[in-house]
Amino acid sequence: MASTSTLPTPARPVTNPPTGSLPPIPTPKPRRSLPAAPDTRSASPYRPSGLRTPSSPKPSLRSPLSSSNSTSNLSTVRSASNGRTPSSPDKSLRRTISIASFPQPPKAAGSSNRPSTASSVTGVPASGSTGSGTGTGSGSKPKRGSRLSTGTTSSYRSSKTPSLLNGSADGKSILADARDPEASPGHSRSSSAQGSCSTSATTFDDVDDASTAKGGEGGSKKEMKGNVIVSVRVRPDAPNGETARTHGEWSVEGRQSLVSYRGKEGGDYYYDNVFTSHENNAKVYDSAAKRLVRRVMEGYHGTVFAYGMTGTGKTFSMQGTATSPGVIPLAITDIFSFIRETPHREFLLRVSYLEIYNEKIHDLLSAPAAGSGPAAQQEEIKLREDSKRGVYATPLKEEIVQSPTQLLRVIARGDHSRRTSSTQFNSRSSRSHAVVQIVVESRERVPSNNAQDKRAGIAPGGVRVSTLSLIDLAGSERAADDKERRTEGAHINKSLLTLGNIISGLSDSKEKQASSGDGRHLPYRDSKLTRLLQPALSGNSLVSILCTVQLVSGVNANTGETLNTLKFAARAKNNIVSHAKKAEEAYGAGGGDSGSRVLLERYRMEISALRGQLDTQAKAQAEKELKWDEQQFEKEAHARHEEQVLEMQLARTALKERIEHLNRLILSSKSTGVNNHGSMSALGRLSRMSSIDNGTRSLRSSASQSTLGAGYSHSMRPISFMSVTSNDPMPGFPGGSFGHEEEDDMGEFGDGKASLQRQVTALQADLGDKNRYISTLERRLLQARRSSHSRMSVGVKSTTSTIAEHPDSSALLREKDMEINELRIQLDDKDRMLAALRSAARHRDLAAITGDAQSPDLALAAKGEIPTAPNSPPTTSHGSGPTPMDKGASPMAPPPLPAHLRNGDGEGERDRKRNMDEVSKMLDEMIQGRVEGGHLERDSLGAVKNTVDFSRRVSTSAEVRGLKPSPPTPVPTAPLPASPPK
Ligand SMILES: Nc1ncnc2c1ncn2[C@@H]1O[C@H](COP(=O)(O)OP(=O)(O)OP(=O)(O)O)[C@@H](O)[C@H]1O
Numbered sequence: 007m008a009s010t011s012t013l014p015t016p017a018r019p020v021t022n023p024p025t026g027s028l029p030p031i032p033t034p035k036p037r038r039s040l041p042a043a044p045d046t047r048s049a050s051p052y053r054p055s056g057l058r059t060p061s062s063p064k065p066s067l068r069s070p071l072s073s074s075n076s077t078s079n080l081s082t083v084r085s086a087s088n089g090r091t092p093s094s095p096d097k098s099l100r101r102t103i104s105i106a107s108f109p110q111p112p113k114a115a116g117s118s119n120r121p122s123t124a125s126s127v128t129g130v131p132a133s134g135s136t137g138s139g140t141g142t143g144s145g146s147k148p149k150r151g152s153r154l155s156t157g158t159t160s161s162y163r164s165s166k167t168p169s170l171l172n173g174s175a176d177g178k179s180i181l182a183d184a185r186d187p188e189a190s191p192g193h194s195r196s197s198s199a200q201g202s203c204s205t206s207a208t209t210f211d212d213v214d215d216a217s218t219a220k221g222g223e224g225g226s227k228k229e230m231k232g233n234v235i236v237s238v239r240v241r242p243d244a245p246n247g248e249t250a251r252t253h254g255e256w257s258v259e260g261r262q263s264l265v266s267y268r269g270k271e272g273g274d275y276y277y278d279n280v281f282t283s284h285e286n287n288a289k290v291y292d293s294a295a296k297r298l299v300r301r302v303m304e305g306y307h308g309t310v311f312a313y314g315m316t317g318t319g320k321t322f323s324m325q326g327t328a329t330s331p332g333v334i335p336l337a338i339t340d341i342f343s344f345i346r347e348t349p350h351r352e353f354l355l356r357v358s359y360l361e362i363y364n365e366k367i368h369d370l371l372s373a374p375a376a377g378s379g380p381a382a383q384q385e386e387i388k389l390r391e392d393s394k395r396g397v398y399a400t401p402l403k404e405e406i407v408q409s410p411t412q413l414l415r416v417i418a419r420g421d422h423s424r425r426t427s428s429t430q431f432n433s434r435s436s437r438s439h440a441v442v443q444i445v446v447e448s449r450e451r452v453p454s455n456n457a458q459d460k461r462a463g464i465a466p467g468g469v470r471v472s473t474l475s476l477i478d479l480a481g482s483e484r485a486a487d488d489k490e491r492r493t494e495g496a497h498i499n500k501s502l503l504t505l506g507n508i509i510s511g512l513s514d515s516k517e518k519q520a521s522s523g524d525g526r527h528l529p530y531r532d533s534k535l536t537r538l539l540q541p542a543l544s545g546n547s548l549v550s551i552l553c554t555v556q557l558v559s560g561v562n563a564n565t566g567e568t569l570n571t572l573k574f575a576a577r578a579k580n581n582i583v584s585h586a587k588k589a590e591e592a593y594g595a596g597g598g599d600s601g602s603r604v605l606l607e608r609y610r611m612e613i614s615a616l617r618g619q620l621d622t623q624a625k626a627q628a629e630k631e632l633k634w635d636e637q638q639f640e641k642e643a644h645a646r647h648e649e650q651v652l653e654m655q656l657a658r659t660a661l662k663e664r665i666e667h668l669n670r671l672i673l674s675s676k677s678t679g680v681n682n683h684g685s686m687s688a689l690g691r692l693s694r695m696s697s698i699d700n701g702t703r704s705l706r707s708s709a710s711q712s713t714l715g716a717g718y719s720h721s722m723r724p725i726s727f728m729s730v731t732s733n734d735p736m737p738g739f740p741g742g743s744f745g746h747e748e749e750d751d752m753g754e755f756g757d758g759k760a761s762l763q764r765q766v767t768a769l770q771a772d773l774g775d776k777n778r779y780i781s782t783l784e785r786r787l788l789q790a791r792r793s794s795h796s797r798m799s800v801g802v803k804s805t806t807s808t809i810a811e812h813p814d815s816s817a818l819l820r821e822k823d824m825e826i827n828e829l830r831i832q833l834d835d836k837d838r839m840l841a842a843l844r845s846a847a848r849h850r851d852l853a854a855i856t857g858d859a860q861s862p863d864l865a866l867a868a869k870g871e872i873p874t875a876p877n878s879p880p881t882t883s884h885g886s887g888p889t890p891m892d893k894g895a896s897p898m899a900p901p902p903l904p905a906h907l908r909n910g911d912g913e914g915e916r917d918r919k920r921n922m923d924e925v926s927k928m929l930d931e932m933i934q935g936r937v938e939g940g941h942l943e944r945d946s947l948g949a950v951k952n953t954v955d956f957s958r959r960v961s962t963s964a965e966v967r968g969l970k971p972s973p974p975t976p977v978p979t980a981p982l983p984a985s986p987p988k
Contacts, residue, residue, distance in 0.1 A: 233584035235278045235550040236575045237294040238265055240557055241319040242283035256557040258282050265572060269565065275572045277579065287326045291336040298548050299337045302474040303344040303446060305588035309475040309542035313574060314554030315567045316435050316481025323552055324478040325421065334442060334476050335414055342410045354447040354606040356404040357413060359420030360387065362534045363438035364497045370420035371403045389537050396541035417442055435481065437494045439535050442476040447606035468591030469606045475542065482567065501533035506574055508536050508543055512581035545585045551578050773836060780829050787822055
């Protein structure tokens, strides 16, 4: 079994402590006798506190102090010491530094394989049976519990006190053997915890609590001691790592954690771990630091530091190399492994890196200006003390790290800034103490089933903050030749001396505390290093000390230095008492580890605050988007509405136009006088009557103005009509208004019984249409002529050639001319008809006024013997000469009566007859003219009909490009009644 499993063995006091370059421990003050518990050691000129006497022979729960202070032990020690160092009774250096004097664990009290301390203290005074070198002689392996140290030989034994660091504090025997086969080799370490030693020590509860429960200071003290691990590492001589097992007077037994020196002032030195020169960094880490690192992750403070002479391998052990990573990189790997293995907690890591150079603190992570030293432009870093944080440097940069790589990079950056120089013993000697501090914040995660709490960032537990300090001390050295080295060396040595003094003083302090309750003042403030290490040294932290030595024989041997290192290690193990507790959990940003330092809490709160802000912003954004969407929708709806309104307006306009057009067509159709039965209306008849009124003005222009400009409205009288009737209001239509009656009389209109006025109106409308059409044609014609002219004027040949080359154009022109002529003729016909109608109307009116005696005529007319207009007023019998109205005769006017039917009024009768004849003649002439012109032809019955082929004309006109006028109101083709025979 490994040496770690062995039980404590009694220590052998060193009679002649080695001397070296380490400054001597201050001269002890004469120990005062305490009245309450008189100390028998006061009789001794040596400080008994420095000597670790064997434990009490009986396993007990007594405290180490009580054990060590027992009279029997003391007497043994004293006698041993006195016996061994008679020549130096007044030497101030502590004589015995025995780790093996730690009390036995309570649970192992009954263990049979644990040797009695009484029996182990066999080697007393110089009479020891083994004598110098006994037990460590060549080839003889000393056995635990039986090792003797006699004469000038001392034996220092490391106990395996149950502790947080050896995994046996609760007696569950989870003993972490440094030689645990599960430990990974340094070269192939994985970041997984599986590759590392079991850390079932995490099952431990707080040691102090447990030990207190076990009843007593004794148990507590024992376990506290177990919280400090001291290891010694032997550096190989040769670069290849090969070193003889024996180095002259030195011998190393790794399995027994033993270093023996058989020279003058020699002795056996047992520690928790002794690493031979064959053992690599992984082994060192697994045995010396791994558990401590895991404990730090659980909430304890932990400190690992390397101590030793320059060039003995401190930096090699702490940092390692690429192929053999040291304590720092392996610890980093384990930290993240632990985090991965602990899903129920969340962690936050921050790291700082400082160095103490010439008693000044420098931040190795604050990037100095290029070309300047690390100290350049750096604010002076001071050490402060806080009840929660203890001693800390400020201002110091702390970097939050999230991965092993990141953490290693940060540390590598710091290493780069660290001061190194070449010394006699080390080409790259560290000239400063370097302190890496990794602060671990952790707390329970919110249970996954409570999503609401998780969202709100509410954690069930507080934040626990612990610190892992990894310290590579500068090496103690002899005075150098170089002045700068000398200065550095002086500072280094001074700080190391102070450290040694404090560790030595810890024993006194404990003893004093135990006896009087008053602790002795320790000079922590004498150096920056000890000030910074104060929390760890005073018991608030788990401690692991790695002392490096190089065992060289011969002239260059630094035996004194080596022995000093070994003694320092022994003293540290013996004196440092750790009562490390798990850090308290801090709740909220204001509690625990200086409140605001608890970044995990601060970040958590910040996260929840930011999350709240994010939610609010997201909500506001969503509302904004919703509003914007609504606005967009409204805008689109509005635009759509406007489009629809526009479309409707257009549709309405189109419909109105259509209606207008249709109305016009209807009226035009009606104006033709063709009723549903195909009979010719009076209007139809009238439309074909020519007027002989030579003085009648052409209605074309006025009609054009009225119909083209004012449109066609029932409520608006055409200008043409007005112009015609302005001076001659139509009889029978008082006031000249016939709007309503016009509507009412539509039926009559179709039956040929329409009033004359309406016929005139219809004709006006028809005329308007035609005028429009004509003017359109005229315009087109004009344009055609102009373009034709312009074409013809292009060249000399153009005139003939154009006509010759464009026979179609000339033909078209001719056709258009013909069409216009025809239309003019029609217009003239209508003018004449109008004139005739007016004339007839006047005649009728005159007749009505002047010939009241014509009633018999009217009566006859009523009987149908005489044709008459249905609504014709009674004609007058005035036989006066011809009036202007006599020139025309209305077809509705009663025809002239036969002479035999008249009342002897031959004159009037003649006049009438003449008038009628005139009218008949006029009409006949008109018809005849048309017939001769080829526009009308007579049928067999003597009726006339129109011969103009409108369909042909329309199609012809339509053939003209861009000219599609509305077809003119076709001239009724109904046969006109034959003019009465003369
Ligand atoms: N165990 C070891 N195995 C192999 N080489 C080692 C070992 N220990 C130290 N060395 C080598 O010895 C030399 C000095 O080691 P290192 O710098 O670590 O010493 P040191 O104690 O830190 O010195 P200083 O106090 O001057 O800084 C280095 O080259 C290092 O590689």
